[in-house]
Amino acid sequence: MSQPASTKENLLQAARNLFWTRGYSNVSVRDITTAVGVDAALVSRYFGGKRGLFEATLAQIDRWSALDSDADDLLTNAVNSFAQPYDPKKDRANAFSMLIVNINDPEVGDDIRTLVQQGLADPLAHKLDGSLRQERAAMLLAVLFGAALMRKNFQLQGMADKSPDDIAIQIRHLAQAALRFDG
Amino acid sequence: MSQPASTKENLLQAARNLFWTRGYSNVSVRDITTAVGVDAALVSRYFGGKRGLFEATLAQIDRWSALDSDADDLLTNAVNSFAQPYDPKKDRANAFSMLIVNINDPEVGDDIRTLVQQGLADPLAHKLDGSLRQERAAMLLAVLFGAALMRKNFQLQGMADKSPDDIAIQIRHLAQAALRFDG
């Protein structure tokens, strides 16, 4: 039995959808409020402003399901998280899109940087075993983000036009190489 | 004997520096003109507007030096193009940064997409031999762009804090894996 969604929750969801696809600076407060059907003033009322609303959406990404695994099937999970088609319900693949779209924003870029470093890269490196853990973690993320960048943002032929299964094979090939790096 | 740079050339250079580092929407016409020391109206006068000025900078990237090689040392050139430190004089490493920074811009994103597809990915695939050329070209670009993204934009530890030589070793490892892909 779900409660009738409050306006505040509606704003949060609309903000997530818009920020995560268009990027912070490319979404106006009025874009969000008209999507919900309320006045623009409510954003400042409820969240203290546009920036506060964005950070409220950021706070929802405190856990990365790609890290919910031991070192063995970490590769499988990492590959799957990018191979899956876009699904606004699952925060996993969605979150990566948001990061790329917002990383170069002068207003929120720093937030994204620390979120990825501390919330994703550091835990990932800690999960690996062997030497050069930080380097291999960074290389794995380079592969995953690079594939997402080519597939979703640049929409390159040879990546954007592949089925999730096909793309998973390509990414797995690269991810394995990243984890195998030993100098 | 270089001519004294004309104001139009100065605008073009200032626009390149700013657009390529901050992104199109994050740079105002007045940012560019005050950097040169002239009035903002000159952009519309000389280039037909902000958009025209941006496309004038895009027109300067019609050739990719990473493609100036046969299939053999293509990998070496590709790796070098990303390992080199940021240098506003050389358009090579610079151009990739520009592409990432502007790819998500609603105004110029499509320009970047077609430029990369037709000017970079297609010629690259044509240069490869063997099967799955389009896929391997896309994978190589995923590695190169992903490394640039982690290093310059996300500034991940394990990539951003490496010397050009060290980063070249990592990228070469991944790039070789990309070119070796056979399904």
Next chain:
DNA sequence: TGCGCGAGTCAACAATTGTTGACAAATTTT
């Protein structure tokens, strides 16, 4: 009935943006 309160609207603000037309100065052309 009257009081208070949460929810939301409305009008307006200051700032920033890209662009334009009229004008002034300087330089070249005739």
Next chain:
DNA sequence: AAAATTTGTCAACAATTGTTGACTCGCGCA
């Protein structure tokens, strides 16, 4: 020297942006 063309400035514009304060409406409660 006079005319014309280039080169640039200046003021102003309309649109968009985030934010604020005053206000209205509806509902529970005394």
